[in-house]
Amino acid sequence: MVDRLKEFVREIKSKDRNAGKVVELISRYGGCTDEPHHQQWLLDQTLRALLGPKDYKAWRSTYDNYKDKDGEKYDKWDKGIAP
Numbered sequence: 001m002v003d004r005l006k007e008f009v010r011e012i013k014s015k016d017r018n019a020g021k022v023v024e025l026i027s028r029y030g031g032c033t034d035e036p037h038h039q040q041w042l043l044d045q046t047l048r049a050l051l052g053p054k055d056y057k058a059w060r061s062t063y064d065n066y067k068d069k070d071g072e073k074y075d076k077w078d079k080g081i082a083p
Helices: 003-015 017-032 036-064
Strands: none
Touching: 003 017, 017 036
């Protein structure tokens, strides 16, 4: 990342650590996620940064066990592959 962008990420992290993590992830990997499995990884990492470990685990459990109105299970969450 260019220096100004790094400085911006540090500034955001000082105000809100989770928001700073998200900004850093998207700044670092947002432009290089040309493959769907890399895009999915970025989404997963963003959720982890926003929710924290405990809430991420709870969200994953809810998502992975969600059933639609007909009682059909949705696909399990895909963590993707790091770029």
